[in-house]
Amino acid sequence: MTTTKTIAELSCPAPLPAKDTILLGHGSGGKLSNELVRDIFLPALRNPALARLDDQAIVKIGNQRLAFTTDSFVVKPLFFAGGDIGSLAVHGTVNDLAMGGAMPLFLSAAFIIEEGFSIGELRRVVDSLHRAASAAGVEVVTGDTKVVEKGKGDGLFITTTGIGVVPDGVDLSASHACPGDKVLLSGSIGEHGIAILAQRTGLEFETEIQSDSAALHTLVADMLAVRREIRCMRDPTRGGVSSTLNEIAQQSHVSIELEEQSIPIREEVRGACELLGLDPLYVANEGKLIAIVAAESAGKVLQAMRNHPLGIAAQIIGTVGKEHAGLVTMRTPLGTTRVVDMLAGDQLPRIC
Amino acid sequence: MTTTKTIAELSCPAPLPAKDTILLGHGSGGKLSNELVRDIFLPALRNPALARLDDQAIVKIGNQRLAFTTDSFVVKPLFFAGGDIGSLAVHGTVNDLAMGGAMPLFLSAAFIIEEGFSIGELRRVVDSLHRAASAAGVEVVTGDTKVVEKGKGDGLFITTTGIGVVPDGVDLSASHACPGDKVLLSGSIGEHGIAILAQRTGLEFETEIQSDSAALHTLVADMLAVRREIRCMRDPTRGGVSSTLNEIAQQSHVSIELEEQSIPIREEVRGACELLGLDPLYVANEGKLIAIVAAESAGKVLQAMRNHPLGIAAQIIGTVGKEHAGLVTMRTPLGTTRVVDMLAGDQLPRIC
Numbered sequence: 001m002t003t004t005k006t007i008a009e010l011s012c013p014a015p016l017p018a019k020d021t022i023l024l025g026h027g028s029g030g031k032l033s034n035e036l037v038r039d040i041f042l043p044a045l046r047n048p049a050l051a052r053l054d055d056q057a058i059v060k061i062g063n064q065r066l067a068f069t070t071d072s073f074v075v076k077p078l079f080f081a082g083g084d085i086g087s088l089a090v091h092g093t094v095n096d097l098a099m100g101g102a103m104p105l106f107l108s109a110a111f112i113i114e115e116g117f118s119i120g121e122l123r124r125v126v127d128s129l130h131r132a133a134s135a136a137g138v139e140v141v142t143g144d145t146k147v148v149e150k151g152k153g154d155g156l157f158i159t160t161t162g163i164g165v166v167p168d169g170v171d172l173s174a175s176h177a178c179p180g181d182k183v184l185l186s187g188s189i190g191e192h193g194i195a196i197l198a199q200r201t202g203l204e205f206e207t208e209i210q211s212d213s214a215a216l217h218t219l220v221a222d223m224l225a226v227r228r229e230i231r232c233m234r235d236p237t238r239g240g241v242s243s244t245l246n247e248i249a250q251q252s253h254v255s256i257e258l259e260e261q262s263i264p265i266r267e268e269v270r271g272a273c274e275l276l277g278l279d280p281l282y283v284a285n286e287g288k289l290i291a292i293v294a295a296e297s298a299g300k301v302l303q304a305m306r307n308h309p310l311g312i313a314a315q316i317i318g319t320v321g322k323e324h325a326g327l328v329t330m331r332t333p334l335g336t337t338r339v340v341d342m343l344a345g346d347q348l349p350r351i352c
Numbered sequence: 353m354t355t356t357k358t359i360a361e362l363s364c365p366a367p368l369p370a371k372d373t374i375l376l377g378h379g380s381g382g383k384l385s386n387e388l389v390r391d392i393f394l395p396a397l398r399n400p401a402l403a404r405l406d407d408q409a410i411v412k413i414g415n416q417r418l419a420f421t422t423d424s425f426v427v428k429p430l431f432f433a434g435g436d437i438g439s440l441a442v443h444g445t446v447n448d449l450a451m452g453g454a455m456p457l458f459l460s461a462a463f464i465i466e467e468g469f470s471i472g473e474l475r476r477v478v479d480s481l482h483r484a485a486s487a488a489g490v491e492v493v494t495g496d497t498k499v500v501e502k503g504k505g506d507g508l509f510i511t512t513t514g515i516g517v518v519p520d521g522v523d524l525s526a527s528h529a530c531p532g533d534k535v536l537l538s539g540s541i542g543e544h545g546i547a548i549l550a551q552r553t554g555l556e557f558e559t560e561i562q563s564d565s566a567a568l569h570t571l572v573a574d575m576l577a578v579r580r581e582i583r584c585m586r587d588p589t590r591g592g593v594s595s596t597l598n599e600i601a602q603q604s605h606v607s608i609e610l611e612e613q614s615i616p617i618r619e620e621v622r623g624a625c626e627l628l629g630l631d632p633l634y635v636a637n638e639g640k641l642i643a644i645v646a647a648e649s650a651g652k653v654l655q656a657m658r659n660h661p662l663g664i665a666a667q668i669i670g671t672v673g674k675e676h677a678g679l680v681t682m683r684t685p686l687g688t689t690r691v692v693d694m695l696a697g698d699q700l701p702r703i704c
Contacts, residue, residue, distance in 0.1 A: 022469040027499030036497060040471070044478040045485075049458075049493035057493035059458050061517060064414045070460035070513055072498045106401075106411050108422035110511045112464070117374040119392070126396040133397075141401035141409035144511075145388060146424045147379030148702060152506035159462045159496075161422055161513035165413060350500065 029238025030343025054173055056100040058166055067102035070161040076350045078155055080199045082211030085158055086129030091213045091286055093160040094136050098217035099233045101172045101224060102164030109160050110144040114153035136215040169228045176231040177252035182298035183318035184291040186311045188264040189241055193283035193348055194272045207268045214287030219308045226304045232292040237352055239343040242281040244290055245328045246342040258318035258330040282343050284351040381590025382695025406525055408452040410518055419454035422513040428702040430507055432551045434563030437510055438481030443565045443638055445512040446488050450569035451585045453524045453576060454516030461512050462496040466505035488567040521580045528583040529604035531674035534650035536643040538657055539665040540616040541593055545635035545700055546624045559620045566639030571660045578656045584644040589704055591695040592634040596642055597680045598694040610670035610682040634695050636703045
């Protein structure tokens with residue numbers, strides 16, 4: 001399955017399913033998620049912080065700008081190559097703070113546990129959550145536990161919420177991309193999604209594919225140290241690189257053109273995607289970031305990324321344009337251009 | 353079922369069930385919840401803010417003291433007399449901030465939705481959540497939506513997390529109760545639990561019992577305005593008044609003696625409890641608070657409570673003592689004394 005389309009096809013989009021009930025795709029991070037936010041949440045809750053549609057709210061308390069973000073984790077299976085729901089819940093929330101340029105400080109963790117869940121597994125998850133938090137230099141300072149009857153949950157769901165401080169002069173938003181800016185990607189894509197899927201389907205590859213789950217805030221700090229005026233950062237999780245770039249293109253009213261050959265993809269991930277019929281541009285990452293940077297700063301920021309262990313394979317993968325606002329396209333090695341649309345359905349439910 | 357015991361029985365407590373899997377009682381707010389926190393969460397995550405075991409963490413950012421709290425809501429049914437999961441998710445988190453003396457400012461809301469859930473119902477819940485937030489003067493500035501497969505959730509779970517500012521001079525904690533202090537209760541107990549249970553069982557009473565779900569932060573502000581040095585506030589939700597007072601007694605290493613006849617209970621709640629075999633001291637409230645106040649300030653604080661619409665029926669219900677640290681007892685109208693233990697099992701699962 002691929003969800004990329006030619007420009008011609010775009011004028012006649014495929015019909016979406018009936019809209020009176022929630023579909024798995026509403027949680028995919030793609031088109032349906034986007035619609036749900038715009039149709040239900042934004043109109044009801046309308047306020048400027050939420051309307052920015054970034055991965056975190058920036059709120060002012062006293063003279064401090066704080067980043068504030070929340071994510072529920074429903075990943076399946078709970079334990080996977082390269083991580084588990086505990087470490088993922090820390091990395092995901094730390095990264096959403098970091099994408100706002102914030103230094104993460106405090107987390108909360110709320111557990112919804114299904115009756116009958118193993119206390120031993122709970123202990124493993126909580127230990128892993130703690131290790132990930134300690135490694136990232138954040139403290140889990142408050143929490144909650146609820147239990148639902150057997151059959152009314154699925155083992156364990158965790159919701160983590162984070163607070164961080166945004167340094168002066170930093171103002172990152174998906175609405176700040178400008179024509180001429182460069183698109184930077186911190187490393188190879190698709191590893192988290194493929195690691196989960198391999199585990200779920202029992203597929204085995206010659207080399208085990210591990211989730212890239214990692215906390216990106218020190219990478220972000222290094223990038224901001226060389227150029228405080230970076231326009232935007234986003235971690236391409238659910239919905240992958242394509243959905244993230246479509247959101248940026250929409251919110252900034254710009255187009256984005258990618259160079260296919262500059263997008264780093266590890267061989268084993270490319271192979272697994274071919275086998276499974278997936279387009280790696282739509283597969284989730286949990287330890288990668290996309291940055292939109294003014295052209296004149298791109299080289300310096302790229303160098304700062306490559307100097308950090310989590311950005312060694314960083315690349316400039318594209319350019320922001322002016323025409324066709326909202327459109328993301330990709331130039332293939334053959335010189336043709338295809339449209340890279342937002343994820344339409346539910347390529348991989350419960351990836352995070 | 354009643355969980356109160358005589359002092360004699362306490363020396364030989366009933367055995368708790370096997371501890372290798374999660375039981376519904378682990379989410380009850382009583383003994384098993386308490387054990388889970390002390391055995392699993394505290395040792396793994398140990399840090400001073402969490403170890404206070406209050407309903408909110410107080411963290412310092414810059415020169416501000418912030419309260420930070422999270423709660424997952426799994427209430428069943430989603431809509432009940434006097435509220436729904438949306439309004440409850442706002443009130444619950446606003447109240448946890450307020451119990452730290454904080455003025456609530458911002459909320460996040462994370463939704464875990466079961467595939468097939470009605471979008472119309474989701475809209476109702478989000479509208480209700482918005483109305484409750486607006487009424488309480490807080491903004492929902494960030495959120496998340498995840499979808500799980502049909503049969504892997506139960507309609508809708510919401511996790512709300514809140515941030516508020518703690519005014520200078522306010523320092524509330526369950527560990528601050530001192531012998532001689534008075535125990536104040538803001539109004540009649542048991543209404544939330546009985547409203548939910550009536551709905552769930554289809555029981556009908558002559559007068560409909562409505563949940564008391566309400567935001568208590570303005571009541572708290574009025575109380576702090578007359579006496580900033582209040583020792584402790586708690587909202588007796590899951591596990592009811594008895595579990596809350598047991599936690600305070602444990603954390604402050606004091607005893608608490610209640611006067612049964614001073615505890616306000618509405619006739620219809622008393623009747624429903626008798627019919628259902630419940631002790632109202634263990635039934636959840638969502639719009640009441642308990643305050644521990646130095647004896648010399650108790651009259652003034654009580655008057656401030658009674659001047660607020662949510663504290664009209666406030667009462668002094670007991671006194672903090674020195675002997676038998678950790679023990680809560682109640683003097684009956686007959687002059688006898690019984691032990692009021694923490695909730696042992698799962699009196700009412702999924703009450704919030």
